[in-house]
Amino acid sequence: MKLTTSALTPDRWSGEVLALGVFAGDDVPSGLSWPRGADAPLRDAVARLLAHGSFSGARDELVAGPGLPGRCERLVLFGLGRAQQVTPHTARRAGAAVARTLTSGPNRRVAVALPSWRVPGPDGGGPGGPGLDLVEHLAEGLSLAVHCGRWNVLPDRFRADYGSDLPQEPESVELLGAADTGRMLSRAEAFTHAVVLARELVAAPANLITPQRLAEEAVGLATPGSRLSVEVWDEAECRKQRLTGFCAAAAGGADPARLIRLHYRPAAPVGPPVAVIGLGLTYDDRGVLRSGGAVQGAKKFMAGAGAVLGAATALAAVGGRSEVQLLIPAVAKAAGPGALRVGDLVTTASGATVELNHEDAHGRLMLADALHLAARLGAHRTVGVSALGLPVAAALGPKAAGLWSTDDGLAADLTAAGYQAGELLWRLPLVDEYDDELLAPFANLRAAGPPSGDGATAAAFLRRFAPPGAWAHLEITEPAWSPRIDGYYNAGATGYGTGTLARWLCTR
The missing domain is CATH 3.40.630.10 (Zn peptidases)
Structure with missing residues (x-):
């Protein structure tokens, strides 16, 4: 799985799975506040996904459904909780939750986007303060969840047949709007x-x-x-x-x-x-x-x-x-x-x-x-x-x-x-x-x-x-x-x- 960052916005990306992170407290029910500036087809797809549930952006919440014809096969919304309360641990859990939706269907190219890849954090970092960068932690959660049930390091590869319950490893995952973070991805990989x-x-x-x-x-x-x-x-x-x-x-x-x-x-x-x-x-x-x-x-x-x-x-x-x-x-x-x-x-x-x-x-x-x-x-x-x-x-x-x-x-x-x-x-x-x-x-x-x-x-x-x-x-x-x-x-x-x-x- 190749992890990369991209300056593309969600409405300009095409692939198999598009996952959008949502902070609790955003105007989630209307489906219009995020992604900001999205075109009408993407806004409509988000609204359809939210129409029959009570998704609020709370930590560990996730909803998935059909995507946009010709642009992505599946659309995923996942919650991170309130931005001020996001921790490295909860960011990893969010990445893992996205990975665990990749159990069926085509998943060759996956993209993840957040309203912001840097948040104040629970330790008091406000605007201009230290804050918390989510790139490294969310990338780790994705990678560690995809590893589940597989032997990637040791040459003695033995594993049970878990069927389709394990996440499928995509060819690539792009972190949209998180440009210039190559060092963080290198650390995440290490x-x-x-x-x-x-x-x-x-x-x-x-x-x-x-x-x-x-x-x-x-x-x-x-x-x-x-x-x-x-x-x-x-x-x-x-x-x-x-x-x-x-x-x-x-x-x-x-x-x-x-x-x-x-x-x-x-x-x-x-x-x-x-x-x-x-x-x-x-x-x-x-x-x-x-x-x-x-x-x-x-x-x-x-x-x-x-x-x-x-x-x-x-x-x-x-x-x-x-x-x-x-x-x-x-x-x-x-x-x-x-x-x-x-x-x-x-x-x-x-x-x-x-x-x-x-x-x-x-x-x-x-x-x-x-x-x-x-x-x-x-x-x-x-x-x-x-x-x-x-x-x-x-x-x-x-x-x-x-x-x-x-x-x-x-x-x-x-x-x-x-x-x-x-x-x-x-x-x-x-x-x-x-x-x-x-x-x-x-x-x-x-x-x-x-x-x-x-x-x-x-x-x-x-x-x-x-x-x-x-x-x-x-x-x-x-x-x-x-x-x-x-x-x-x-x-x-x-x-x-x-x-x-x-x-x-x-x-x-």
Whole structure:
């Protein structure tokens, strides 16, 4: 699908599908206020479409019908809500709603037009103020919805026959009246590709996405001109690097473990290095049990690794100003010979000893050593992303990720990046009192606190290993997987966290 912008007005365009966005509060019932200056045939077609419904331009509203003979086969009206309340998330949902009308009939050429491609936005941007450009976000919604059910990145293409329920991919989509926005479309393409890669990695079965295959995907990102370099450490190298906690977690695994390090270095780095860590449990035997045997229990615990690899592709395409270390500890967790047992004592790379009082401590040990490695690499700002299965959904629901941070500025930056990506982050308490819950009589600390506070104590555990400087951690287990098609999300892996990391890294 080729996305372009055009200076054409809706009444001068011809193709298969013409989609007109409407803001709530416009003079919608008369069908005459938009498109402004439209010729009589287009005004009449809009009026016919509105004659038998109650379309008001509210968010997520959509009506479709016959178009204009000789000009377009179908006409679509979609609502965006009030202009002052449009967000990046709602703009993406609008783009996805248009894409989901493309399930039948000819859809080779599609055009989308809005009364204005720049709105005040809900954060107070008025005329002449910062406002919100909708081109990038609406384009992402279109592209992500069209991707649903298709494998665009990984060569292992396997999919069920969904019939005609999936959007058909048009040859081209023109954004009318949105000229001179090539940079926004380039960013939209890069961020969409990043999310799609993360989705496909997380959704793929564990016999295809092993730690080694994950490493191969990372190596493939280091193309000439990407400013990315890659190192892959096997278990022997990890022992040589004294990553003892990671090696303990890898013992008994279903496939050989790998520690993946991508290094992004711009031509003229600004500021100190940053590090991003994504947990890569490519298979989790107990995750299957915790999810009642559901397939996502075996897959979604590598969502942090998927988000980091996706963000790496966006960073290579869009660029960033800071030097970045992207670390992925990858293990296929299984109860094979030598696997960790409850009660075992493990010495981590930092030298701290950990008593394993929890069956699922593997991810915490992997992250602990990755945090120590980030410190060795000189990171001054460090962000971890994981799907550890921490019990934060009872408070946040299935569409928000938990955020812990030692630094208000870093937390605010990530929250702002999440807003632009349509990913809700909610900051949770990180207080010293939780350290007491990790006290152990025969070790420096326990792997977990009481079940009632597992999320808070897991964050306290990870903080013990964080590098000096600002640190934050995102827990994305619930939003990493959607049980149904929802806006621009697939049913299944959503790629959650990728957009937040990509925007944070690309604007630094």
